[in-house]
Amino acid sequence: MNILKYVLLIIVAIIMLLPLVVVASSSFKMETEIFEFPFHIIPRNAILSNFEQLKDNFPLYTWNSIKVTFITTVVQLVTASTGAYVFSKIQWKGRNAIFMLYVMSMMIPSQAVTVPQFIIVRNLGLFDSHAAIVLLGAFTAVGTFLIRQYMLSIPEAYNEAARIDGAREWTIFARIILPMTKPVLITQAIFSFRYFWNDFYTPLLYIITPTLKTLPLGMTDFTTEQYVYYGPQMAAALISIIPVLIIFLIGQKYFIQGVSAAGVKG
Amino acid sequence: MGTKKTAQLGKKPFSIVKMVTILSFLLPSFIGFVVFVLAPMIWSVILSFTNYRGGPNYKFIGLENYINAFSSPDFWSYLWITAKYMVITVVFQIALGLFFAVLLQNQFRGCGFFRGVYYLPNILASVAVGIAFMTMFRPVSEAAGAPNGGIVNGFLISLGLQPSQFLAGQDTALGVIILVSIWQNFGYYMVLFIGSLQNVNTSLYEAADMDGAGWWKKFTTVTIPGISPILFYGITVAIIRGFQMFDYVYVMTGGQFGGGPAGSTNVLAFDIYKMFTQSRYGYASAEAVILMAIILVLTVVQQKGQKKWVVYDVV
Numbered sequence: 100m101n102i103l104k105y106v107l108l109i110i111v112a113i114i115m116l117l118p119l120v121v122v123a124s125s126s127f128k129m130e131t132e133i134f135e136f137p138f139h140i141i142p143r144n145a146i147l148s149n150f151e152q153l154k155d156n157f158p159l160y161t162w163n164s165i166k167v168t169f170i171t172t173v174v175q176l177v178t179a180s181t182g183a184y185v186f187s188k189i190q191w192k193g194r195n196a197i198f199m200l201y202v203m204s205m206m207i208p209s210q211a212v213t214v215p216q217f218i219i220v221r222n223l224g225l226f227d228s229h230a231a232i233v234l235l236g237a238f239t240a241v242g243t244f245l246i247r248q249y250m251l252s253i254p255e256a257y258n259e260a261a262r263i264d265g266a267r268e269w270t271i272f273a274r275i276i277l278p279m280t281k282p283v284l285i286t287q288a289i290f291s292f293r294y295f296w297n298d299f300y301t302p303l304l305y306i307i308t309p310t311l312k313t314l315p316l317g318m319t320d321f322t323t324e325q326y327v328y329y330g331p332q333m334a335a336a337l338i339s340i341i342p343v344l345i346i347f348l349i350g351q352k353y354f355i356q357g358v359s360a361a362g363v364k365g
Numbered sequence: 366m367g368t369k370k371t372a373q374l375g376k377k378p379f380s381i382v383k384m385v386t387i388l389s390f391l392l393p394s395f396i397g398f399v400v401f402v403l404a405p406m407i408w409s410v411i412l413s414f415t416n417y418r419g420g421p422n423y424k425f426i427g428l429e430n431y432i433n434a435f436s437s438p439d440f441w442s443y444l445w446i447t448a449k450y451m452v453i454t455v456v457f458q459i460a461l462g463l464f465f466a467v468l469l470q471n472q473f474r475g476c477g478f479f480r481g482v483y484y485l486p487n488i489l490a491s492v493a494v495g496i497a498f499m500t501m502f503r504p505v506s507e508a509a510g511a512p513n514g515g516i517v518n519g520f521l522i523s524l525g526l527q528p529s530q531f532l533a534g535q536d537t538a539l540g541v542i543i544l545v546s547i548w549q550n551f552g553y554y555m556v557l558f559i560g561s562l563q564n565v566n567t568s569l570y571e572a573a574d575m576d577g578a579g580w581w582k583k584f585t586t587v588t589i590p591g592i593s594p595i596l597f598y599g600i601t602v603a604i605i606r607g608f609q610m611f612d613y614v615y616v617m618t619g620g621q622f623g624g625g626p627a628g629s630t631n632v633l634a635f636d637i638y639k640m641f642t643q644s645r646y647g648y649a650s651a652e653a654v655i656l657m658a659i660i661l662v663l664t665v666v667q668q669k670g671q672k673k674w675v676v677y678d679v680v
Contacts, residue, residue: 104468108475111465112482115548118497121516125500134503134513137523182394191387197395204402206660208609210637211653214412214646215405238397268386297490299612304641315492322620329500336493343488351481354488358553359560 119340126150126334133329149334157335159310160317164296164339167229167313171236172291179242179287180280184272186243187250188258198247205240209300220305231305232313236295242287245360249283250276286357289350293343314339406657412650419644430651439628440636440652447632450543451607457547458603459596462554467588469555470562480559484552491549495616498545502531532617538625542613550606554599558592565591590676597675601667608660609634 120140125133127145185191186198216235217226225231253276261271277284299315306312318335321328347354413430417423434440465483469476486494503515505528518528532538569587578586589596614635618624621642624631633656640649 105475108468108479112479115482115486115552117516118486118494118501118548121501122493122497131513133500134515136511136513136519138516138519178394178397181390185387185390189387189390191383197391200403201394201398204398204406206605206664207402207406208605208634208653208656208660210609210611210634211409211657212402212405213637213641213653214650215408216401217641218408218646219400219405234397235401238394238401240398240402243394268390272390293488297488297492299490299492299615303615315490318490318492318496319616319620322616327499332496333500336490336496339490339493343490347481347485347488354484355480355556355560358484358556 122333122336122340125329126337128330130328130330133333149330152328152331153334153338156309156312156317156320157314157338160312160314161338163229163311164314167232168292168295170229171233171295172288174233174237175239175242175291176284176288178237179239179246180277180284181272182243183246183250183280184268184276187247188271188276189268201240201243205244213304217304226305227307227311228305229311232295232298232301235301235305236291236298239291242291245287245357246280246283248360249280253279282353282356283360285350286353286360289346289353290357292346296339296343409650409653409657412647413654415647415650417647417650419646423647426647430648431655433648434651434655442628443631443633443636446539446630447608447634450539450546450610450632451604453543454546454550454607454610455600455603457543458551458554459600461547461551462599463558463596465551465555466558466562467584470559480556484556486549487553489549491612492616494545494549495613498541499532499617502541504528504530504533533626535626535629538618538630542610542617542630545613545617546610550603554603557595557599561592561595562588589674593675594677597667597671601664604663604667605660608656611635611638 121138124140124142126149127147128142128149129144129146132142132144182201186194186201220226220231220235223234225234257275257279258271261275266274297315298313302313302316306316314335318332318339321332321335414425414427415423416426416429465479469480469483501515501517503518505512505514505518505522507513512522514528515531517531521528529537531541565588569591570583573583573587610632611634614624614630614632615621615638618626618630621639624635624639633652637649637652637656640646640652
């Protein structure tokens with residue numbers, strides 16, 4: 100029974116890792132060798148020309164991705180943590196009603212608001228700019244929810260004691276509560292990073308100028324109407340995967356915590 | 366004395382300072398919420414009754430967009446494809462997630478490795494994943510002299526089976542996309558369920574053991590009720606994501622003008638995008654409203670149905 104279990108687990112693990120192996124291996128192969136039968140992992144003639152084809156545009160795409168991802172993640176952390184604080188640590192009229200609206204907005208599919216969002220962004224004069232992606236990503240219902248849940252578990256006594264000492268809310272927030280929520284902030288930062296690093300839909304809609312493209316958008320450069328250039332595409336995919344992979348290996352526990360914590364609401 | 370206390374609490378003076386403080390915390394998220402979520406949602410509904418195409422001259426046309434949608438066979442086929450994709454991915458993602466969660470919930474040699482590897486695809490860009498699977502599922506061709514193609518067809522041929530057209534085949538393209546989606550996402554639900562399984566009270570299992578219950582009996586009477594709130598949450602999330610799927614269709618079946626061979630992967634979310642790129646904003650909005658309405662109805666039905674099987678008070 101135990102052996103059977105291991106055999107099954109190992110077979111599934113191979114299936115899970117196979118596509119990554121194919122990407123890594125193919126990115127060093129010539130176009131014809133990628134599709135040779137039988138498939139071999141180690142290239143017969145390892146080449147770097149797939150990566151060389153990326154050197155004109157991809158440093159810029161990578162830089163754009165880093166910039167957009169970093170800024171949007173920071174903005175999300177600010178809006179989510181201040182929002183979480185006002186929904187957990189301060190009493191006010193209408194608090195629960197507005198929070199319910201936030202929670203309900205998690206159900207809205209992004210396509211359902213695409214057209215008006217586009218009109219708003221265009222009227223703000225931000226079409227075809229990174230600012231459009233940042234603004235559209237600034238609000239996060241999930242992140243606000245996640246951090247709020249965590250703040251609710253911090254005893255009220257901290258706030259009460261600080262208020263008696265005459266501390267103002269922003270001081271309590273910045274000096275006392277925020278440092279205590281560090282684990283969930285890291286979790287949220289990792290999830291934001293992953294989301295914006297990988298996001299395809301928003302840049303596809305809002306970015307036209309080639310020099311403003313992010314990595315996921317740039318990866319489709321090699322798919323034309325007539326032909327798909329697999330080699331460079333594999334190399335580009337590999338480059339985009341490596342940073343998330345490193346973060347995953349370092350911060351695996353925060354990923355796991357983030358998934359579990361999001362489920363707490365039940 | 367009791368009345369005096371309530372009176373004091375009720376007489377809390379209106380404080381500008383407090384209001385400014387609250388607003389300073391609330392506005393960063395609230396502005397984003399109103400401008401980019403709430404207003405667009407309402408606006409979508411309004412636009413869906415117009416023939417807006419981006420120009421200054423547009424008018425309200427009543428239900429015309431909706432009538433056009435529901436009287437078009439294409440629209441029904443998009444709905445049908447969406448439903449197939451959603452139902453199959455939800456069933457398999459949840460079932461596999463639960464199966465491997467149960468298998469990997471206890472600590473044993475290598476369990477961390479397997480959990481990590483199964484969850485791993487979930488962190489990758491769907492574009493990168495789509496590209497990888499396109500390579501793996503490439504149809505066989507004779508172009509370079511010798512037969513060549515993706516690794517999956519190579520595997521089928523080595524087993525003496527017929528190779529398949531996969532993403533280029535009308536009957537197989539959606540199936541490949543469904544497979545990719547299951548591959549990438551079941552690990553998420555696995556992690557979700559592992560967290561919840563660890564909170565199921567072990568004494569309930571011991572009690573079931575004493576009653577002589579087999580593993581299936583224990584699974585259905587202790588495990589499922591014990592994690593039912595998270596199971597319910599997982600199913601809800603999977604359904605909503607199922608309706609939103611867009612990236613795979615775009616990347617794997619033909620880009621902006623795609624939608625698969627004979628439109629076989631043209632889900633509703635993709636058609637909204639297509640209509641959007643053709644500046645048919647009014648019609649795209651009507652489709653978006655229909656999408657929202659379907660999700661809303663399903664959520665309400667689920668909320669009602671959950672009372673029958675979701676248990677919240679098992680400790």
